[in-house]
Amino acid sequence: MATAAAPLLKVEGVTLQYKTRESLVTATWKVDFQADRSDRLVLLGPSGCGKSTLLKAVGGYLAPAAGVITLDGARITGPGPDRVMVFQEADQMLPWLTVRQNVAFALTASGSCGKREAEDQAGVYIKKVRLEKFADTYPHTLSGGMKQRVAIARCLAMKPAVVLMDEPFAALDALTRQRMQEELLELWDESRFTMLFVTHSIEEAILLGNRVVLLSPHPGQVREIMEVDLDDPANRFHGRCDELRDTIHRVLFKDTGDYVI
Amino acid sequence: MGNQTAVLPALLHQVPGGESQPELPIGEIVQPLSLFERLWGESALRKLLLVALLVVLWQCYSARVANPLVFPSFSATALALWDSLIHGELPDRVAVSLRVLLSGYLLGILLATLLAAVATGSRLGNDLLEVLTAMFNPLPAIALLPLALLWFGLGSGSITFVLVHAVLWPVALNTHSGFASVSATTRMVGRNYGLTGWRYVVRILIPAAFPAILTGLKNGWAFAWRTLIAAELVFGVSSGSGGIGWYIYENKNQLEIARVFAGLLTVIAIGVAMDSLFRVVERRTVQRWGMSR
Numbered sequence: 001m002a003t004a005a006a007p008l009l010k011v012e013g014v015t016l017q018y019k020t021r022e023s024l025v026t027a028t029w030k031v032d033f034q035a036d037r038s039d040r041l042v043l044l045g046p047s048g049c050g051k052s053t054l055l056k057a058v059g060g061y062l063a064p065a066a067g068v069i070t071l072d073g074a075r076i077t078g079p080g081p082d083r084v085m086v087f088q089e090a091d092q093m094l095p096w097l098t099v100r101q102n103v104a105f106a107l108t109a110s111g112s113c114g115k116r117e118a119e120d121q122a123g124v125y126i127k128k129v130r131l132e133k134f135a136d137t138y139p140h141t142l143s144g145g146m147k148q149r150v151a152i153a154r155c156l157a158m159k160p161a162v163v164l165m166d167e168p169f170a171a172l173d174a175l176t177r178q179r180m181q182e183e184l185l186e187l188w189d190e191s192r193f194t195m196l197f198v199t200h201s202i203e204e205a206i207l208l209g210n211r212v213v214l215l216s217p218h219p220g221q222v223r224e225i226m227e228v229d230l231d232d233p234a235n236r237f238h239g240r241c242d243e244l245r246d247t248i249h250r251v252l253f254k255d256t257g258d259y260v261i
Numbered sequence: 262m263g264n265q266t267a268v269l270p271a272l273l274h275q276v277p278g279g280e281s282q283p284e285l286p287i288g289e290i291v292q293p294l295s296l297f298e299r300l301w302g303e304s305a306l307r308k309l310l311l312v313a314l315l316v317v318l319w320q321c322y323s324a325r326v327a328n329p330l331v332f333p334s335f336s337a338t339a340l341a342l343w344d345s346l347i348h349g350e351l352p353d354r355v356a357v358s359l360r361v362l363l364s365g366y367l368l369g370i371l372l373a374t375l376l377a378a379v380a381t382g383s384r385l386g387n388d389l390l391e392v393l394t395a396m397f398n399p400l401p402a403i404a405l406l407p408l409a410l411l412w413f414g415l416g417s418g419s420i421t422f423v424l425v426h427a428v429l430w431p432v433a434l435n436t437h438s439g440f441a442s443v444s445a446t447t448r449m450v451g452r453n454y455g456l457t458g459w460r461y462v463v464r465i466l467i468p469a470a471f472p473a474i475l476t477g478l479k480n481g482w483a484f485a486w487r488t489l490i491a492a493e494l495v496f497g498v499s500s501g502s503g504g505i506g507w508y509i510y511e512n513k514n515q516l517e518i519a520r521v522f523a524g525l526l527t528v529i530a531i532g533v534a535m536d537s538l539f540r541v542v543e544r545r546t547v548q549r550w551g552m553s554r
Binding site for chain 1: 444446447449450451452453454455456460464465468469471546549550551552
């Protein structure tokens with residue numbers, strides 16, 4: 001099918017609409033972006049820019065009103081285990097299953113492997129997120145950060161083509177969030193998975209992404225797509241971060257003045 | 262609990278800058294309570310004490326009334342119960358009652374599950390469930406007994422019919438509202454791993470809605486049990502082999518009032534036993550999973 005050079009994920013002219021009780025809301029308008037293999041693509045924008053809705057559309061939970069989303073050349077028509085979501089909410093863990101069973105559940109439910117192998121794989125990925133001591137406890141006994149780690153382990157165990165992250169660290173305290181961001185980067189460094197990450201934090205976007213899609217709200221439209229060049233050691237001097245942050249800030253708020261995120 | 266004791270010393274050692282830390286006299290952290298305090302802390306023990314107190318009151322009051330035809334003493338009731346259990350027909354009666362109850366209960370749950378599944382699957386099904394439960398849930402099952410007798414005759418068929426009516430609506434209502442309240446995130450997780458149709462219902466919806474389903478099962482059980490005894494008071498399941506309700510009614514007619522009391526105690530005992538069974542299920546599932554509301 002697609003050659004290695006072709007982008008893995010293509011979002012072309014995607015307009016997303018959803019119905020509320022009274023009206024039809026347009027969440028995004030003709031959005032275009034692409035993600036290559038091993039990209040860490042961040043969707044960044046204020047609330048109302050449709051970034052989570054876009055992620056759900058890539059997840060297959062929502063069909064675009066116009067435009068197409070393709071993964072490896074194939075059109076996305078519904079949810080599937082090749083695109084695994086990590087949510088912000090703690091109830092993404094199935095409370096009736098232990099940590100190990102939660103990870104194994106993903107593997108058996110999707111038919112990726114048998115029960116025995118799923119348990120082994122679960123063990124491997126739980127170890128990767130350093131939760132082996134808690135493998136046999138139930139999710140409600142875990143802290144918020146630990147729950148997110150299990151969610152990440154469950155997601156990576158599926159070895160999806162794209163990892164979809166919907167503000168996974170937004171509900172965590174500042175220290176835990178920082179730690180989780182670092183660990184996520186370490187995990188990425190190990191297996192170089194392709195990731196689509198939604199956030200409203202400029203700092204998080206710069207830290208985690210190698211490319212940032214800046215979206216403006218009502219309806220969500222692409223303002224600009226920026227390369228984050230912090231992976232290059234030459235750019236890792238202190239001022240570069242601030243420079244990027246200022247640029248993003250200017251782009252995001254150029255006509256809204258002092259709009260607060 | 263175990264974690265705290267393990268963490269505490271570790272924290273104490275990590276106090277910064279402490280080569281010459283003075284030993285702080287904190288005192289004893291864990292002090293054993295006295296035997297009395299520990300016993301008083303057991304709620305089961307306190308309740309048992311209350312039951313004993315009630316029995317004593319019963320015995321004293323019956324001695325004052327001194328009319329075993331109106332109010333037999335506890336000792337007379339206990340004797341009658343023992344006699345009926347060992348030599349009499351009570352075990353058979355209980356067996357008859359439980360058999361009918363179980364068939365009605367299971368049939369009711371089966372129908373309720375189907376109804377809830379239909380209601381979850383479509384908007385019209387949802388409306389159907391709402392209309393039916395709004396109509397039939399307030400209707401006491403026992404009020405249908407005359408009709409049931411007309412349709413199914415004297416026998417277990419009639420009782421099963423009213424039992425199904427008693428179980429069906431509360432279970433369907435709770436199961437349905439349980440399904441409806443499963444969070445969007447949980448649903449998306451299920452669909453993310455490719456679960457659809459019955460696999461989705463069994464692996465995601467039912468466990469996620471289990472707290473509500475369990476409440477429905479408990480309510481259904483309570484309604485069924487009351488309905489059963491009431492229905493049996495009216496007639497035996499089939500001639501000669503009635504249940505506990507019939508046992509009570511029959512003994513009242515023969516003025517064996519101590520046995521009437523014994524029958525009532527049996528009804529209470531089975532009710533309490535079922536209640537503790539539900540509590541065990543609750544502890545092993547909903548509470549263990551941190552899902553109790």
